[in-house]
Amino acid sequence: MSLNIEQIRGLFPVLHQEVHGKPLIYFDNAATTQKPQAVLDALAGYYSHDNSNIHRGAHALADRATRYYEETREAVRAFIGAKEAEEIIFTKGTTEGINLVAQTFGRKFIGKGDEIIISTLEHHSNIVPWQMLCEEKEAVLRIIPINEAGEIIFEEFEKLLSPKTKLVSIVHASNALGTINPVKEVIDAAHAVGAKVLLDGAQSTSHLEIDVQELDCDFLAFSAHKIYGPTGLGVLYGKREVLEAMPPFLGGGEMIKEVTFEKTTYNDIPFKFEAGTPNIADVIAFKASLDFVNALGKPAIKAHEDALLAHADELTREIKGFIPVGTAKDKVAVLSFNINGMHPFDVGQMLDAKGIAVRTGHHCTQPLMKRFGIEGTVRASFSVYNTKSEIEKLAMGIAQIARFKNK
Amino acid sequence: MSSIKEIQDEIVAEFEILGDDKESTIFYIMELGNSLESFPEGEKKEDNIIKGCQSKVWLIADEVDGKVHYQADSNTDITKGLISLLIRVLNDRSPEEILDAELNFIEKIGMGSIIGSQRSNGLASMIKQMKLYAFAFQTKQNA
Numbered sequence: 001m002s003l004n005i006e007q008i009r010g011l012f013p014v015l016h017q018e019v020h021g022k023p024l025i026y027f028d029n030a031a032t033t034q035k036p037q038a039v040l041d042a043l044a045g046y047y048s049h050d051n052s053n054i055h056r057g058a059h060a061l062a063d064r065a066t067r068y069y070e071e072t073r074e075a076v077r078a079f080i081g082a083k084e085a086e087e088i089i090f091t092k093g094t095t096e097g098i099n100l101v102a103q104t105f106g107r108k109f110i111g112k113g114d115e116i117i118i119s120t121l122e123h124h125s126n127i128v129p130w131q132m133l134c135e136e137k138e139a140v141l142r143i144i145p146i147n148e149a150g151e152i153i154f155e156e157f158e159k160l161l162s163p164k165t166k167l168v169s170i171v172h173a174s175n176a177l178g179t180i181n182p183v184k185e186v187i188d189a190a191h192a193v194g195a196k197v198l199l200d201g202a203q204s205t206s207h208l209e210i211d212v213q214e215l216d217c218d219f220l221a222f223s224a225h226k227i228y229g230p231t232g233l234g235v236l237y238g239k240r241e242v243l244e245a246m247p248p249f250l251g252g253g254e255m256i257k258e259v260t261f262e263k264t265t266y267n268d269i270p271f272k273f274e275a276g277t278p279n280i281a282d283v284i285a286f287k288a289s290l291d292f293v294n295a296l297g298k299p300a301i302k303a304h305e306d307a308l309l310a311h312a313d314e315l316t317r318e319i320k321g322f323i324p325v326g327t328a329k330d331k332v333a334v335l336s337f338n339i340n341g342m343h344p345f346d347v348g349q350m351l352d353a354k355g356i357a358v359r360t361g362h363h364c365t366q367p368l369m370k371r372f373g374i375e376g377t378v379r380a381s382f383s384v385y386n387t388k389s390e391i392e393k394l395a396m397g398i399a400q401i402a403r404f405k406n407k
Numbered sequence: 408m409s410s411i412k413e414i415q416d417e418i419v420a421e422f423e424i425l426g427d428d429k430e431s432t433i434f435y436i437m438e439l440g441n442s443l444e445s446f447p448e449g450e451k452k453e454d455n456i457i458k459g460c461q462s463k464v465w466l467i468a469d470e471v472d473g474k475v476h477y478q479a480d481s482n483t484d485i486t487k488g489l490i491s492l493l494i495r496v497l498n499d500r501s502p503e504e505i506l507d508a509e510l511n512f513i514e515k516i517g518m519g520s521i522i523g524s525q526r527s528n529g530l531a532s533m534i535k536q537m538k539l540y541a542f543a544f545q546t547k548q549n550a
Binding site for chain 2: 020342343346349350352353354404
């Protein structure tokens, strides 16, 4: 089914504005997506009608807020195909989810000489927490190399696996290049040596159909704001038995069963990992984002975004001085590139002058940039509300800017 | 030689011709970078990088007949253009003139909205470093 993009655009108030006298073309979707009106309404609606602290409240508002909050948990469960809603933990975002696993699972189950495997494609948020843990535990961090196209070299990954491997933490889709990793194969190979697997789903959950039971990953971390939802909210999925074996993350209210000054017993999952008053409004509004995605259907969204990327590839390929970075066969809709002789920041600022919003720099993937021998790239990332005509304006803009140094 | 004020007025007039067209203005700034005298490769070292800039900007200064002579380079064209404007205004003047200079052309052009906040901070760091050089030479002259 093909989508009515004009109708979809109508749901996003932010898209209808001019910047620097030009109509806004928003191609910074891998950083954060825009929010449909339904999400904005849900946020305002919660504060206007239902604002209350959840769980344990003995009044109607608390009851309502609790119900809506838990409805989102159920919606997330369905969205990623988890077995039980209790396996869904609300966090601040992907970064917090990964840190939670490092600080609880990692501290309990990873020790001296154990190994953690990540890939060259990782965002700093899937590098630094493991470096911190390895330093503390005298564990070893191993890195899966990539080829020139920006794809992991699977045979090299297999060579890294051993009984010492305790965890493989890998990005599902690269934020900097768009590469989609063969995560099912990664998970199966890791499980064969008894390692657990964390998937960084920050860039994949809004584009790809995900079924955590079918994938059999042990953890999946992602952010709401990249799926048309509010900022400052994320999800950590974990298998029940793994989450139950883990110690709590933050101590405080909500996460306890009983507190005495001598000893505290902890609450059951997911509450064990949700200390303090959570981000209630954003959790409730996030359901509207998931409803939006479900109504369109991920296959239709992906098909539209793939068509945009193919169009962009075709139009930019012949531009003199255009250097694509990351040419994996399997990609989400990310066009990462440089222009010969020009700094990415300059290119970004020139595109901004044309009303085109892109991201420039190392995209929090410095080791990946180093692998390609570059400081950074210009990244245009596409979403369901982008149009072919916007892609054409981008390509024309790139061609005009490239001529500055590539006559 | 025109005064610091006269040169700033010239620059403001040049930018006024470009009007509100941000694209042409940025292209113009990038073109300005070509006017910089060539920078000695050996001086592209860590010590000469201006702190507080996102992109790399190298700045060195010499005292020639009591005046401060600047040389600069950058790895980005827009930044090169920006520092070329500063050099055009402040180059080959006495340390006192440089320290007393009020660089109001930046605000008059509306540079902040042209280059954005990150680069505006960088531009402020460039001015600070140029004045620091002038201050060092002044201290030396008065010693």
